[in-house]
Amino acid sequence: MKFHLAIGFLLLFSMLSYAASCNDIDIRLDDVSIEESTTDYFDFTIENESDEDFDITEIDAGDSSSKFTVTVSDYDNTIRDNDEGDLEIKIRAFSVSSNHGSEGFVKVRGRFDDDKYCSFSAIGTEYFDVTVENESNQCSDIEVVASNVTMDEEDVVFEDIRIENNSNKRFYVDDIGIVESSSLLDVDVDDHDSSIPADDEGELTLRLESEEVSSDRTVSVKVKVKGHFQSGSSCSFSATEEDSFTVRIEDGTSGEFVGGGECRDLDIGISNLEVERGDTVTKNFVLENNSHERFYVDFVDVYDRSSEIRSESNGYDKKILAKAVGTIGVKVRAYEDAEIDDYKAYIAVRGHFQGGDSCRLSGNEEDFKVEVVEEEEETEFVVPALPRYSDYCRGLIFSAPATKTIQQGSTISLNIENNTAYRATIRFKGEGLEVEPSLLSIPAGFKKDNYTISVFANNTPTTLNYEIETYNCMTKKSTRIVSTTVQAPVDDEEEEESVEPEEEEQEDVLQAIAGTAFAVLGANSVNAGLLLVAAVALIYAFYVASKQPKTKKQTFLK
Structure with a gap:
């Protein structure tokens, strides 16, 4: 009897596994945005969750707006079982006076390999939002951000300024406009990024040259930008957001011309x-x-003159901004048979300033002592932190949450305020973490609340460290990263004890199913017998399920 029942179940599952349904066809659409007076193509998918191939006979697409049209461009004619096919939709947008939003729709009909037909209504109509963007509104998303500067008379400095692109399109910089309020200061464009990606920022470097002054003077400088978006829509100087900053020119008592960078301005x-x-x-x-x-590091060499140790470079910052700091990594190995003693290692740095003057730092003034000691048993080595860390840096305000609960990826809001006269740098590090961006360069005078960074955790719990550097000061902060929820384990023993139905009830049901099914089969009604086996088997499945206890799942906050 049990053998016969097993065959009946196999027939049932075979029938169910190939029974395709129109509900197995799913149209996957996303909301889209398109610039006015343009035509664009968008890729979507159609999923076939059945065990039969599906042949598409027609796809209909349309819209409910006079500001754009939605049509079918291309699609896969056949979607394999348990697979997905590609659908390309063409959208043509017309001119709008302001941003306009409405809906588009897609309908599909076709036939499965088992000859089951699915109409438009059987599969259903899917809708998606379409936003036509008025480009004149986006010029205000281009913003110049500058900070105040202090410099000596008869001096030349290079100042970095940000150009922020807060739109969702790439912006190309066509020209930079500069207006000075006094002839005591000459400002020229030294360099700038030619294009800025969407939701990103570019860099503009200005060359400032001051004249001789009899007393401290303050000059106002206005910076503005014009350009065009990738679509060709242009933005004039007046359409983008300009910024102004002041330059304080200090009267020097010695009258010495400081000029560009010199080797004596560098210190390791x-x-x-x-x-x-x-x-x-x-x-x-x-x-x-x-x-x-700015100083560009061209070469770093770390070496020693001993056969007991080996010293080498371990990476370095290739560019150091004016009045800022960079790092030089060193790595030292003591050989197994090294004598316990003190040794000397040396650092040689070669580079050049932005103005072109080269510089080399090397020799006895750049040496450091390496002390080789006995190996300590059962002592875990901890990599030394960056030198000169302080509890806080004067003038630099930074706050972050002590703990952040995430599922896998999330954002963290930071409060940043740089009240110093120098640029600051924040590096984000953590084991098993991916942080975007991995580094922030904070200009002097910058202030922003709720600055968000994206954090992706490969495993938790872990710690996100903030390494903060500014001129002559370094400090650290951290956020503990934990996951959201975990599932309570199921009691295996309790589950095993509760799933066995009584032996006599099993036997009675088995006999009833087998006798009924094969009586029908014996009467040469094969198809009816198979259907009856399926129906009775399903009733038996519900019967067995009713005998099983229900298991509770608990969720614990971690």
């Missing part, structure tokens, strides 16, 4: 390090640029 913050015999340590030294020009 060196400290000694300790390494166990047979081990390797790494450390970051600070390279300070006290000049008014």
Whole structure:
């Protein structure tokens, strides 16, 4: 009897696995945006969740607006079982005086391989939102952001300014406009990004040259930009958001011309390090640029003159802004048979300033001591932190949540205020974390609440560290990252005890199903017998399910 019942179940599952339904066809659409007076193509998908191939006989697409048209461009004629096909929709947008939103729709009809036909109404109509954007409104999304500057008389400095593109399209910079309020200061464009991606920012570098003054003077500078979007829509100087900043020119008592950067403006913050015999340590030294020009690091060499240790470079910042700091990484290994002693290692740095003057730092002034010590048993080595960390940096205000609960990816809001006269840098680091962006460069005078970063956690719990650097100061903050929920485990023993129906009831039901089904089969009514087996088997399945206890699931906040 049980053998016969098993065959009946196999027939039932075979019938069910190939029974296609019109509900198995799912049209997947997303909301879209399109610029006015343009034509664009959008890719969607049609899913076939059945076990039969589906042949599309027709796709109908349309809209309910006079500001755009929706038509079918291309699609896959056949969608394989348990697969998806591509659908390309063409949208043509007309001119609008302001942003306009309405709906488009898509309908599909076709036939499965088992000859089951699905009409438009059987599958259903899917809708999606279409927004036609008026481009003249987006010129205000282009914004110049500048900070005040202080410089000496008869001096030359280079100042970095941001151009923010808050639109959803790439912006191309055609021209930069500069207006100075006094002849005591000459401002020229040194360099700028030619294009800025959507929702991103570009960099504009200005060259400021001051004249001799008899007393401290303040000059106002206005910066504006014009350009065009990728679609060709242009933005004039007056349509974008300009910004102004002041330049304070200080009267020098010595009358000495400072000019561009010099080697004496660079300083390597060196400290000694300790390494166990047979081990390797790494450390970051600070390279300070006290000049008014950016310094580009072309080459770094870390070496020693000993056969007991091996010293080498471990990465470095290739560009250091004016009045800012960078890092030089070093790595030192003590050999297994190294003698316990003190050794010297050296750093050589070669680079050039933005104005073109080159500089090399090397020799005995750039050496540091390496102390080789005995290996300590059962002592976990901790990589030294960046040098000169403080509890806080004067003038730099930074706050972040102590704990953040996420599922996999989320955003974290930061409050940042740089009241110093120098640019600050924030690096985001954490084990098992991906952070966008991974670094923030904060100009002097910058202030923003609820600045958001995106965090993706591969595993939790973990810690997101903020390494904050500004001129002559470094500090650290952190946020603990935890996951949202976990499932309570199911009691296996309790589950096993509750799923067995009584033996006598099983036997009675088995006999009833088998006898009824094969009596029909014996009467040469094969199809009717199969259907009866299916029906009785389903009744039996519900009967068995009614005997099983229900298991509760609990969710615990972690």
